[in-house]
Amino acid sequence: MSELHDIPTGQADPYLQVQPATPARRLTSEAEAIATARRLAAEFRREAIQRDRERRLPVAELDAFSQSGLWSIVVPREYGGLGASYRTVGEVFKLISAADGSLGQLPQNHFVVLAHIGFDASEEQKRFFFDLALSGARFGNAFSERSSKNVADFQTRIEPDGDGFVVSGQKFFSTGALLAHWIPIVAVDAEGRPQLAVVPRDTPGLKVINDWSSFGQRTTASGTVLIDQVRVPASRVVPIWKAFERPTAGGPISQFIQAAIDAGLARGALDDTLDYVRRHTRPWIDSGLEKASEDPYILQQLGDLQVRLRAAEAVLDLAADAIDLALREPSEDSVAEASIRTAEAKVLTTEVAILASNRLFELAGARSTLEEYGLDRHWRNARVHTLHDPVRWKYHILGNYLLNGVKPPRHPWN
Secondary structure, eight states: OOOOSOOOTTSOOTTOOOSOSSOOOOOOOHHHHHHHHHHHHHHHHTTHHHHHHHTOOOHHHHHHHHHTTGGGTTSOGGGTSOOOOHHHHHHHHHHHHHHOHHHHHTTHHHHHHHHHHHHHOOHHHHHHHHHHHHHTOOBOOBOOOSSSSSTTOOOOEEEEETTEEEEEEEEOOOTTSTTOSEEEEEEEOTTSOEEEEEEETTOTTEEEEOOOOOSSSGGGOOOEEEEEEEEEEGGGEEOTTHHHHSOOSHHHHHHHHHHHHHHHHHHHHHHHHHHHHHHTOOOOTTTOOSOGGGOHHHHHHHHHHHHHHHHHHHHHHHHHHHHHHHHHSOOHHHHHHHHHHHHHHHHHHHHHHHHHHHHHHHHHOGGGGSGGGOTHHHHHHHHHHTTSSOHHHHHHHHHHHHHHOOOOOOSTTO
16 A cells, blocks of 8 residues: 655655656557557556555556657657647546546646646757657646645745756645656746746655545545755746746646546546446336336436536537647637637536536445445545636636626636
């Protein structure tokens, strides 16, 4: 079982990741990317229940995932990548998240970092970081903080120091950091602008603690990162504040990935509902039926779930198309449209993930709650991941845009 506490002094960090020993695979088409995700999803599904139950981190699975080439599909073609559409990105996240919600979430910040490298980095930085991603390197994250006034009130500071910088602070919700090769740290400068300082996982002064104790998304290791006077060369600092000073798809991309994970969680819950009802659920005593799969009320409820999931995935595809357009033709209008479509998708995927994981038990029956089936992970994962940002504010920006023509504020949560 993974330890939920700090590593004792004097012991080596068992999760310390070094650069991959062999280069990752290079995928040559979006069809190949989706086929690869389907194959990996089938493999990851096999021990998903045991990993969740034991809080066993998916180290081997994560290596297979990043070495497959899927973690670099958004690297632009001019830098040697596939330059995949966001419809393909969404399908990859849905497939993996349906099999194992934690594995589906682990690359979310890696993809966001790659987007910001594209928006804000210098040409030299783009070549360096995109080459790392193509080689199979994983970027974790040290973005959010636990006790700040709000999610954008960063207390972590970056200050000039000689020919580089020094960063100090503390982070939480650091999904992917424990098992990353590089950790991007969001810190604010003297002018209050967020900068991204990207450092190797073994950098002196950087400490990742496996203290994630949430009841859901148990094996994301989304715990604490301590940053104590970490030295960062100037060449590894990216001015990510610029992405929100001008219209870019930075916010929509971050939110789109969240929505795709939620759609995958809903898909996984529905798949397991169908399987359980077919094999185990008994018909109700008053139905006069031989099999629960003939129960008209169960059929109606399943049909309702399918329609809601189809609708959520369809709007997610519309959001993907809007993001692709905003990337090709960035403007105030195209970025606002991408934010609006993504907000619509986030509302629908949140609702269907929670509904599907809750209705699973209503349709499957009391016996489905037994620990041996591990079905509770669907509800726990959906409930935890959908808390990433409040859907009630999605409704607000949608209504304000529709009625008053007010474009959504530009930040990572829109």
